[in-house]
Amino acid sequence: MKLKRGFITHNKDGEQILVAVGGAVKKFNGLVRTNQTAATIIECLKEPTDEQSIVKVLCERFDADEKRVATDVHKVIEQLRKIGAIDE
Numbered sequence: 183m184k185l186k187r188g189f190i191t192h193n194k195d196g197e198q199i200l201v202a203v204g205g206a207v208k209k210f211n212g213l214v215r216t217n218q219t220a221a222t223i224i225e226c227l228k229e230p231t232d233e234q235s236i237v238k239v240l241c242e243r244f245d246a247d248e249k250r251v252a253t254d255v256h257k258v259i260e261q262l263r264k265i266g267a268i269d270e
Contacts, residue, residue, distance in 0.1 A: 183259075185227040189267045200224060200267065209266035219244070223258045227268065233259060 188206025192199045198221035200214040216224060222243060226236045233255055240251045262268050 183227065183232065184230045184269050185224060185262075186267050186269045191221075191224060191228075198224065202265075202267075206266065212265075214265070219254060220258050223255060224262075227262070 186206065188202060188204045190201055190203055192201065198216045200216065202210045202212070214220075219240065222240055223236055226239055233252070236255050236259075237248060237252045240246065240255065241248050244251075259268065
């Protein structure tokens, strides 16, 4: 899976924002403000990847419990799917 073309990120003052542009606006017209975890997930999705690879990156970066991280990653990915931001 990968972040769909038509979704861009912007970083400002330590905050990442995900915005739909072009044709993606037909499915999602808004922006997503992210916390550090979601921002890292989105950064991973800029290249083809899978959930387990993202979990591994987050566990290494934040020294966190793998089960908890896997749950959080799954929730964020499901939300991104709902707005049409992920290519499978």
